[in-house]
Amino acid sequence: MTRKVDLAILGAGSAGVTALFTLLRAGKSVVLINSGPEGTTCARVGCMPSKALIEVASLYHAKTRQAAFGIAGTEALSVDGPKVMARVRDIRDKLVNGFITRTHKHLDETQFIDGFATLTGPNSVEVNGETIEAGAIIIATGSSPVLPAPFRALGDALWTTDTFFEQADLPKSVAIVGLGVIGCEIGQALGRLGVEVHGFDAAPVIAGIKDPVVAEAAAEALGQDMSLTLGATVEPTREADGTVTIKAGEKTMRVERVLASIGRRPNVAGLGLESLGVELDDKGMPAYDPETLQIGDLPVYMTGDVNADRPLLHEAKDEGKIAALNIIAGARKSFRRRVPLAVAFTSPQIATVGAAFDTLDPEQIAVGTAKAQDNGRSKVKAETAGLIRVYADKTSLKLLGATLAIGDGEHMAHWLALAIEQGLTVDACLESPFYHPVLEETLQDALMSCLSNSGQKLPHPPGLTPA
Known part of the structure; x- marks a missing residue:
């Protein structure tokens, strides 16, 4: 089977769906192809469920200073871990379902394909046995957690941000490995909910802060809710009882679970980028124009987290729109990006x-x-x-x-x-x-x-x- 369309979009996240709406408004024939669960990284496993967890953690943590305001009796408060996690998932699911519903409202059954697409050239993809010939292709396949081999060996003692929010209860202790934004947010929230939290990062600062004065102040503040070990490489080992021993520099400790938030890598494995006929780097990535998102002179664009440049929701939406507008115009045009x-x-x-x-x-x-x-x-x-x-x-x-x-x-x-x-x-x-x-x-x-x-x-x- 072969089908011809103006555009094929790979990935139904923020970048892909923003491009979709822009192209549909321009009257273009579009097919949206998505592999795996729908919904943005932000709504499903990132910024939104983490904010739901932070909200309850902030409410509970307020008890630690309410006595100074003349409020008594807060020592009787307790955390119901299963209810906390159930509420986080409930909020997450409503947000994800809302996004999916809005997306499909604008599509008919022929415009959405649930399947893994493989590029067979700069103007064609194969999915579910069907060949899609497209005037242009937008790659918006997102990213997945980075998991070095020692962490993969931890089995069910290992969590990532893709799996953490599915847990039925809070752990008694956890090591957060990787103190970027999401690691800091989840680590502090868990610490404030009474979990014993140990945070680790190979960098000397948390959250990637470049200003040393602010970095020191931020680390001091977050250090009140979890222990911090910076500038050290982590060596995890699964023990017979299912717990994990963590070695980091001169420190050794045992925790119930490990949350790996080391980073995310572009979802390009098996995508068929080699069929484009352009040079790929050692990570299998092609060079692209960061101002237009176009790969060379090909009618192929890399948008959102998959290009590993600006992994933020508002940036992904902008990139989806930039790629779509360039396709509609039929010419290479740069757009001024927003202030970081x-x-x-x-x-x-x-x-x-x-x-x-x-x-x-x-x-x-x-x-x-x-x-x-x-x-x-x-x-x-x-x-x-x-x-x-x-x-x-x-x-x-x-x-x-x-x-x-x-x-x-x-x-x-x-x-x-x-x-x-x-x-x-x-x-x-x-x-x-x-x-x-x-x-x-x-x-x-x-x-x-x-x-x-x-x-x-x-x-x-x-x-x-x-x-």
Whole structure:
């Protein structure tokens, strides 16, 4: 059997479905091919179920400081592990089903294929014994957890983020190996729910933080909820009783379960990329244009997590749309990408906005710092851990980037992303209103600090513009 369509999309996640809707609106004939469970990585195994776990952990953890507010009796609170995990799955399933329902609402039975597609050339794929000839192909097959051989040998004592949320109960103890965003989020949440948590990472920092000042503050805060071992390689061994012995540097410990959050690799195995006739690197990946997502001059595009560039939902959606718009236009066209923005929903929240600290010339930038402990609202809330660091060009005062580890940092990070997107200077940012008492006054203090450290003298007080 052979079928001809304008477009074949491989993968029904954020990138693939965004491309699908864009192409359907343009009147293109499209087939969406998906292998395995539908639903985005975010909704099924990533950011959404982890937030459901974090929410209950935050509620339970609040008991540790309620006595200071005059609230008694919280010592009677307890965690029902099975109910916690059941609620997380219930929320997850509703979100996933909502996404799937919205997707299929726009498709008929001929436009969706449940099966594994293999490329047979730049204009054709085979799936379930059928050949699809397409004017263009969008690869949006996502990613899967990285599992080195020593971890695969752990059997059912090993969890990944793809399997953790399926567990019926919380463990008594767990080793979190890999302290990126999801490792930090799940590790801290479990620690706050009473699980003995040991976190490990080969890097010297958590959550990939590039600013050393913020990295130190974040590690100190998360170290209150789990033990941290950084800059050490982990050697796991399954014991006869089913537990796991962990060796990391000079440390040795035994845990009930191991959660591997070492990273994710593109789902390209068996995809047939070699049929495209382009060179593949040592990981089996072709080179592609990061601005157009196109592989060479072929009518094939790599979008979303599968290209391993910006593994975030909003970036995947943008990439799906960029690829679709290029296909519709029939010409190579670059689109300006959004200001980089990433958030870890830990406590305090960790966020990076704009240019990363390690990419900036220290001689050319002014850095402003402000701490939560100096903020009145933070004192009222009794949540004084964390700080903000903002970076600006010394000469122009243009805001370049920021790193945060502070309560409700997600909102300040969006404010900063908007300011950087609009090309604002530090003094222009200070002309915005800052209400009192709010956590955003810490951001105001950081901007004032940045202005002071720039050595620039303004013709009028910052924050005031002559009428």
